[in-house]
Amino acid sequence: MTANLNQLKITKPDDWHLHIRDAEIMKAVLPATYRWASRAIIMPNLVPPIVTGADALSYAGRIKNSIESGAEFEPLLTLYLTQNTKAEDVVESYQQGIIKAVKLYPAGATTNSQNGVADIKKVYPVLAAMSEASIPLLIHGEATDPQIDIFDREAVFIEQILEPLRRELPDLRIVMEHITTKQAASYVLNESRNLGATITPHHLVLNRNVMLAGGIRPHYYCLPILKRESHRLALIDAAIKGDKRFFLGTDSAPHLDGAKIDVCGCAGVFNATFAVEILAQLFDNLGALNNLEGFVSLHGADFYKLPYNKEKLTLFKSNTALEMPKTLQTEVGNITLFDPLMPVYWQILE
Ligand code: NCD
Ligand code: ZN
Numbered sequence: 037m038t039a040n041l042n043q044l045k046i047t048k049p050d051d052w053h054l055h056i057r058d059a060e061i062m063k064a065v066l067p068a069t070y071r072w073a074s075r076a077i078i079m080p081n082l083v084p085p086i087v088t089g090a091d092a093l094s095y096a097g098r099i100k101n102s103i104e105s106g107a108e109f110e111p112l113l114t115l116y117l118t119q120n121t122k123a124e125d126v127v128e129s130y131q132q133g134i135i136k137a138v139k140l141y142p143a144g145a146t147t148n149s150q151n152g153v154a155d156i157k158k159v160y161p162v163l164a165a166m167s168e169a170s171i172p173l174l175i176h177g178e179a180t181d182p183q184i185d186i187f188d189r190e191a192v193f194i195e196q197i198l199e200p201l202r203r204e205l206p207d208l209r210i211v212m213e214h215i216t217t218k219q220a221a222s223y224v225l226n227e228s229r230n231l232g233a234t235i236t237p238h239h240l241v242l243n244r245n246v247m248l249a250g251g252i253r254p255h256y257y258c259l260p261i262l263k264r265e266s267h268r269l270a271l272i273d274a275a276i277k278g279d280k281r282f283f284l285g286t287d288s289a290p291h292l293d294g295a296k297i298d299v300c301g302c303a304g305v306f307n308a309t310f311a312v313e314i315l316a317q318l319f320d321n322l323g324a325l326n327n328l329e330g331f332v333s334l335h336g337a338d339f340y341k342l343p344y345n346k347e348k349l350t351l352f353k354s355n356t357a358l359e360m361p362k363t364l365q366t367e368v369g370n371i372t373l374f375d376p377l378m379p380v381y382w383q384i385l386e
Contacts, residue, residue, distance in 0.1 A: 037329045041353070044325060044382075048347040049312055049332035051076040052340075053174070053213050053234045053285025055304070056099070056111075058082055063102045064366035065290050068308040070109035072384060074345040077112045077174070077285070080139055081148040085116035089129030096134070108347075112136040112340075114174060118151050119158045123165035130171045136340060137172040137211070138162075142193070144180045146259040147289065147303055152176075156197055160204065167208035172340065174211045177220065178260055187244075190260050191219040198223070206230070211339065214239065214287045216260040218270030224281050225274065232339040234285025235275050237314050238305050241376045243268045254296045255372050258289065259303040275331055276324035283336035286311045292369035307374035310360055316351050316382035350385040357381055 038045045051069060054076040056062045069076055078099065080086035086095050092113040099111045113135045115126060121138075129135045140159075141152030153159050166173055178189035179196060202210070212220055212233040224233045238258065243265045247256035256262060274282045288311070289304030296302060307314075312332060319328040337344050357379035363370045 037326070043353070044316065044328070044351045045348050046329040046351070047333040048072070048074045048345040048349045049284065050074055050336055050345065051286050051288070051308070051311070052211070052283055052336040053077055053079065053236075053287050054308065055079045055081070055287070055289040057290060058095075058098065060367040061290060061292075061371075062099065064364060065288070065306070065308060065371070066099070066102055066109070067104065067107070068364070069288070070103065070107050072312045072349060074108065074347060075110040075112055075342075077114060077136065080114045080116035081141065081146075083148055085118075085148065085151050086113070087116050087118055087121065087151070089115070089125050089132070089134050091115075092129060092134050114139045116141065116151065117153055117159060117162065119153060119155070121159065121162050123162045126162060126171065127165055127169045130169060137174050138166060139174045139176070139213075141176045142178065142180045142197070145176050145178045145189075149176070156201065163201070163205055163208055167205045170209060172209045172211055174213050177212050177215070186261055187263060190215070190217045194219055194223050202227075202231070209339075214260060214285060215271065216263050217267045221270045221274040225279070232281045232283065232335070233274070234287070234336075235271050235282055236285060236287045236305075237307050237311050237318075237376070238262070238287075238374060239268065239271055240275060241314060241318055241378065246377060254301040255374070256305065257296075257301060257303055258287070258305045272322065276319055276322055276327055278327040278330050280330070280335045280338055282331065283339065284311070284315065284332045285336075290364075290371045292366075293363075293372055294369060296372065305374050306364070306371050309364070309373055310358065310376075310380065312349070312351070313358060313380050313382045313384065314376045317378065317380045320353070320382065351382050352385050353381050354383050355381070358383055
């Protein structure tokens with residue numbers, strides 16, 4: 037990294053948790069990511085989900101065909117774990133380089149998770165094989181018992197599912213995806229091996245008031261849901277100190293406006309477009325710009341045992357705040373961009 041007060045040159049970042057969907061939406065949203073990221077862990081919760089190595093291979097082909105010529109971007113595929121997942125398929129797909137990880141969605145926890153895992157004990161044999169082969173398990177860490185309050189689901193998941201799983205399979209490498217609570221941050225901080233966590237830009241810059249106070253704002257509704265301010269501060273503390281266990285996963289999750297603004301609107305924030313600019317501004321506001329590169333470009337690669345990107349990304353601090361467009365138009369409808377509700381002066385030098 038080289039830096040002066042108004043310019044910052046860092047290793048080109050990666051996004052360790054990204055939803056790009058498929059077909060027209062994928063074509064429309066992909067450039068928002070490869071403008072600043074070299075690689076991204078691609079979430080498998082399509083309809084139908086990416087459940088086999090063959091599915092992942094064909095999805096990778098569709099992604100590569102959607103990338104404009106001249107653009108460089110490496111999609112890192114994942115498999116969606118179901119109670120029918122075959123350990124051999126997982127291990128083979130990983131060893132052939134088709135996938136980089138497996139995603140665990142507790143059944144019913146979030147968008148398109150109905151094919152996920154209802155009983156974690158049933159997939160322990162697959163998880164044991166993954167542990168043996170050193171394949172990362174990416175976890176959507178929310179309890180699904182409808183009795184549990186939505187704001188408590190992450191903390192309960194850690195106690196009821198994650199901690200027993202870690203005791204059973206201590207060598208399994210796990211990423212707690214999009215952590216949102218001080219319980220999750222401190223759980224990761226107390227573990228010295230085989231555990232990392234992604235954190236999203238929106239959970240770092242906003243709390244639940246923006247979604248609920250003074251009117252309901254469906255574009256801030258995501259899962260795990262935004263939490264209270266004390267949790268946001270715990271996430272900031274985890275992200276900005278240079279701790280290798282924490283890295284960027286935008287969880288950019290585009291939905292057409294019609295699906296967001298509905299009597300039962302769906303969860304997901306489309307934040308890929310200005311994720312790095314927003315984080316640069318946040319880290320700058322907190323006097324932590326020196327640790328931006330670790331969070332967005334280095335720690336995730338270390339966890340996944342991948343080389344750092346050779347390309348660089350230069351950011352500069354403009355005198356005027358970035359004007360962010362409000363929507364992305366696609367052939368099938370509009371998608372509203374994430375608004376961080378703060379001025380962002382950092383910009384990418386194109
Ligand atoms: C994601 C989606 O829309 O696919 N939604 C979200 O709110 N984050 C699913 C997920 O990551 O939970
Ligand atoms: Zn996600």
